[in-house]
């Protein structure tokens with residue numbers, strides 16, 4: 001690894017200066033990236049100096065340097081985690097062989113597709129979140145939003161680096177495509193469904209960073225096992241940043257719940273109307289937001305049975321979450337896994353070859369991880385003496401992919417008729433009234449140390465700064 005020179009146009013730790021073609025390609029892509037950022041990046045942020053964390057090296061001291069910078073000028077320099085020269089492939093048909101430093105011809109199309117699909121989510125989330133700065137509930141929260149935005153931009157760069165470095169002309173075309181698609185655009189949408197949904201308010205934003213960035217964590221963790229070593233090393237470094245994104249979501253929702261619980265106790269009521277009159281977000285609405293974000297996010301793992309998933313695993317492109325910690329043969333031939341099917345109008349389990357069910361395996365790992373955080377939210381309620389508990393809906397609820405997309409299922413896992421679904425959908429998913437109410441709370445509250453009425457302040461600030469620190473300097 002070379003040290004990073006921040007006066008270069010593209011600071012990097014990959015000896016870019018020695019690869020003139022690649023350097024030129026990235027230098028041509030950079031202005032397009034900046035145009036994209038100016039056009040569709042965080043609204044109204046151009047002149048602000050933001051207290052951002054920049055990764056200047058991959059060691060623990062270096063990856064979290066803080067200072068006020070303009071987001072447009074955010075540079076990081078880390079493209080790859082350091083590799084170990086003798087890394088072996090540890091799963092699939094190539095198990096025991098040396099990891100690949102270049103793309104094998106027969107896996108080129110699949111690897112490109114995997115990298116493009118991952119890369120596409122990064123700018124998509126920036127687009128989805130671009131209006132949120134205008135309604136930030138505090139300067140502290142605004143800073144966290146911006147931190148996530150610049151890091152998603154960096155993640156895009158990480159994927160674009162791989163495309164340019166390893167996929168020649170096709171890679172260059174794909175890198176352009178990543179700046180051309182737009183979240184929610186009818187003619188040229190982002191690749192995955194959840195990344196075309198709106199993130200219209202801060203409750204959605206916190207849900208998105210809790211649930212959907214966690215999908216990112218699991219996808220990246222599976223790619224960090226890849227036999228294609230540059231992909232493994234890039235995604236490993238991206239994971240360090242994903243942790244902060246999920247923290248923003250988890251602590252954000254926790255603070256919303258804390259504030260609601262406080263009002264419930266103060267007013268001695270759980271009446272939705274009274275709580276809304278008091279300007280906080282009632283727990284049934286929070287539950288419906290959970291139902292929505294959880295269900296659209298678990299769709300991202302793909303169909304429960306998938307021959308692509310089997311191919312990606314057996315050929316070594318994508319492993320399982322924490323592959324190295326699992327005690328099995330890491331080849332999985334002849335093994336089975338349970339998926340849910342619809343049989344005679346009911347949900348039933350069936351055993352399928354595990355290789356074909358690897359999307360479901362990853363989804364189930366994700367579900368275990370998500371549920372743990374919801375339990376931590378419930379502790380906030382318990383501590384406040386409130387008996388209500390939040391929970392994630394049944395895995396089959398509100399699914400749009402795989403065999404479950406053909407049935408309507410209630411949050412508690414009953415197959416229901418269209419009539420029952422229509423009668424209950426406003427109790428199960430955010431209604432237009434819920435969304436309008438949450439939207440009505442969104443106003444800009446950005447004086448240092450001030451917080452919107454519907455959310456409690458955090459326990460501590462960023463990087464041990466006080467909560468009322470001037471995290472964003474507006475110029």
Ligand SMILES: [Fe+2]
Pocket residue numbers: 122151152155216
């Ligand atoms: Fe990301």
Ligand SMILES: [Fe+2]
Pocket residue numbers: 152213216241242245
């Ligand atoms: Fe993220």
